[in-house]
Amino acid sequence: MTDNRNAEAAWTYHQATKHSYTSIRINPHFMDWSNQPLPFKIYPTLELMRLPGALRQTGVAALSAISESVPAHTNASPDLEAVAQLLYLSAGITRKRNYPGGELYFRAAASTGALYEVELYLVCGGLANLDAGVYHFAPAEFGLRKLRAGDDCGVLLEATGGEPAIAHAPLIIVCTCTYWRNAWKYQDRTYRHFGWDNGTLLANLLAAAAALGLPARVVCGFLDTSVNRLLDVDPQREVAFSLVALGHVAALPPPSLAEIPPLGLETVPLSQREVDYPLMREMHAASSLDSPEEVQAWRGYTSKMDLPPPAGTTLQLQPLSDAEMPRDPLEQVIRRRGSTRKFARSPITLPQLSTLLERASRGVPADFLDPPGTQLNDLYLIVNSVEGLPPGAYVFHRSRGLLECLKQGNFRADAGYLGLQQELSADAAVAIFFLADLRPILRGLGNRGYRAVQLEAGILGGKLYLAAYAQRLGATGLTFFDDDVTRFFSPHAQGKSAIFLVAIGHSARQKPG
Numbered sequence: 434m435t436d437n438r439n440a441e442a443a444w445t446y447h448q449a450t451k452h453s454y455t456s457i458r459i460n461p462h463f464m465d466w467s468n469q470p471l472p473f474k475i476y477p478t479l480e481l482m483r484l485p486g487a488l489r490q491t492g493v494a495a496l497s498a499i500s501e502s503v504p505a506h507t508n509a510s511p512d513l514e515a516v517a518q519l520l521y522l523s524a525g526i527t528r529k530r531n532y533p534g535g536e537l538y539f540r541a542a543a544s545t546g547a548l549y550e551v552e553l554y555l556v557c558g559g560l561a562n563l564d565a566g567v568y569h570f571a572p573a574e575f576g577l578r579k580l581r582a583g584d585d586c587g588v589l590l591e592a593t594g595g596e597p598a599i600a601h602a603p604l605i606i607v608c609t610c611t612y613w614r615n616a617w618k619y620q621d622r623t624y625r626h627f628g629w630d631n632g633t634l635l636a637n638l639l640a641a642a643a644a645l646g647l648p649a650r651v652v653c654g655f656l657d658t659s660v661n662r663l664l665d666v667d668p669q670r671e672v673a674f675s676l677v678a679l680g681h682v683a684a685l686p687p688p689s690l691a692e693i694p695p696l697g698l699e700t701v702p703l704s705q706r707e708v709d710y711p712l713m714r715e716m717h718a719a720s721s722l723d724s725p726e727e728v729q730a731w732r733g734y735t736s737k738m739d740l741p742p743p744a745g746t747t748l749q750l751q752p753l754s755d756a757e758m759p760r761d762p763l764e765q766v767i768r769r770r771g772s773t774r775k776f777a778r779s780p781i782t783l784p785q786l787s788t789l790l791e792r793a794s795r796g797v798p799a800d801f802l803d804p805p806g807t808q809l810n811d812l813y814l815i816v817n818s819v820e821g822l823p824p825g826a827y828v829f830h831r832s833r834g835l836l837e838c839l840k841q842g843n844f845r846a847d848a849g850y851l852g853l854q855q856e857l858s859a860d861a862a863v864a865i866f867f868l869a870d871l872r873p874i875l876r877g878l879g880n881r882g883y884r885a886v887q888l889e890a891g892i893l894g895g896k897l898y899l900a901a902y903a904q905r906l907g908a909t910g911l912t913f914f915d916d917d918v919t920r921f922f923s924p925h926a927q928g929k930s931a932i933f934l935v936a937i938g939h940s941a942r943q944k945p946g
């Protein structure tokens with residue numbers, strides 16, 4: 434088994450999956466529509482338990498929900514209705530569209546290619562109106578299927594090396610990722626997408642938890658084999674990627690059984706045939722943790738990383754005051770969200786941009802971010818059209834609440850090129866690139882730091898989506914030409930790796946204002 438601490442595997446994977454002008458032109462891959470994977474995991478032999486359909490409204494403003502979290506020791510336990518809200522707002526079906534080949538289901542959070550490779554499982558002790566058990570969430574039917582009866586939270590407590598948030602959580606959501614469902618289109622690059630798509634979903638889930646008054650913590654340090662075994666997934670196809678501890682109760686779960694029996698449950702094949710991409714499975718194995726001691730040591734890493742102090746012209750952010758802040762509730766904003774397909778070339782304002790950046794970057798409660806409030810990704814911007822801010826390239830100093838200008842000028846053409854030559858990033862008011870200094874991250878967190886850095890990017894990107902839609906702006910995630918992005922923001926970004934891109938502006942379909 435490859436050691437997580439020998440982080441060459443993650444470095445190699447990242448280098449091997451870079452996009453460049455040439456790489457996308459010489460790739461002969463095409464999407465085989467006759468072998469398109471099913472968008473849902475189906476257990477044909479298990480009975481469905483429908484979730485309550487009429488969802489309670491929290492009424493909490495989206496811009497508050499994405500930026501606040503409930504203190505860790507607040508006693509709170511979700512009931513079945515709250516469980517339904519959490520699931521709907523993070524992974525529920527919010528829109529359907531007909532196309533010549535059938536129906537396309539769009540979900541609460543953005544996902545690359547609308548392929549939705551992230552599955553959700555619940556592991557809970559007894560909750561109000563929900564028996565203790567392990568359940569799979571079926572978004573198409575908006576229901577649960579019970580995989581195991583009884584309280585198995587102790588298995589996750591052991592698997593996370595005694596993580597305190599897991600110890601006291603009445604509900605744990607396990608997110609898994611299915612290779613083929615996304616690799617059908619994106620091939621080897623799918624492992625990056627695991628972090629992105631799991632992350633956007635978690636942005637919604639964390640916001641929903643905050644709106645419901647539930648403490649929440651993202652946990653990436655766990656024994657992979659134990660968690661996969663508990664869910665009884667085939668780890669060659671589907672793997673646990675993140676856990677979220679939700680709520681807090683004083684009692685600890687019962688100790689886990691020595692052996693978790695296999696279930697051997699039937700599932701419907703995703704496609705007639707699946708193409709294997711071994712590079713991703715190697716990346717996953719190399720970032721797996723093998724003992725509770727290794728998990729504990731992994732969690733203890735301090736990821737304090739600050740940008741060098743600004744050397745160029747700076748501009749203080751001017752976020753909207755609480756009184757000016759749009760108060761559209763989280764439920765409404767999530768239902769309204771969708772990726773913008775065409776941006777109008779009209780400006781957003783500096784207070785809108787400031788609010789986006791400030792609200793989205795107040796910190797993520799995660800076991801790989803210690804002390805709380807640290808961040809692995811740095812945000813670099815191409816400002817195309819923001820009233821009150823000269824067009825140019827900027828870096829965001831989060832701890833200082835300011836933007837440093839790296840170069841002034843009209844870079845619309847560069848923004849379009851860097852976003853894989855898509856008009857979206859050229860037309861948007863601003864393109865926000867996430868870059869990370871991978872070497873020190875991988876030295877500290879090993880190969881698993883690669884999962885963490887992609888996941889964090891997805892969470893921050895998901896929050897930016899919600900912060901945009903809360904202000905009636907549009908947003909879309911985009912992919913990019915890796916090394917060209919670093920080159921564009923260098924020398925400041927020298928040595929960093931491009932991780933994520935989101936473009937924000939006014940949708941061409943909607944009148945500005």
Ligand SMILES: Cc1cc2nc3c(=O)[nH]c(=O)nc-3n(C[C@H](O)[C@H](O)[C@H](O)COP(=O)(O)O)c2cc1C
Pocket residue numbers: 539540542543544545546547629630633770771772773853855909910911912
């Ligand atoms: C990380 C990420 C990258 C994406 N990259 C692109 C892209 O390169 N081009 C594009 O048109 N859409 C891109 N999208 C948008 C997805 O296609 C979109 O989220 C998906 O079709 C679901 O639709 P919805 O977001 O409107 O619900 C991206 C989304 C995410 C989350």
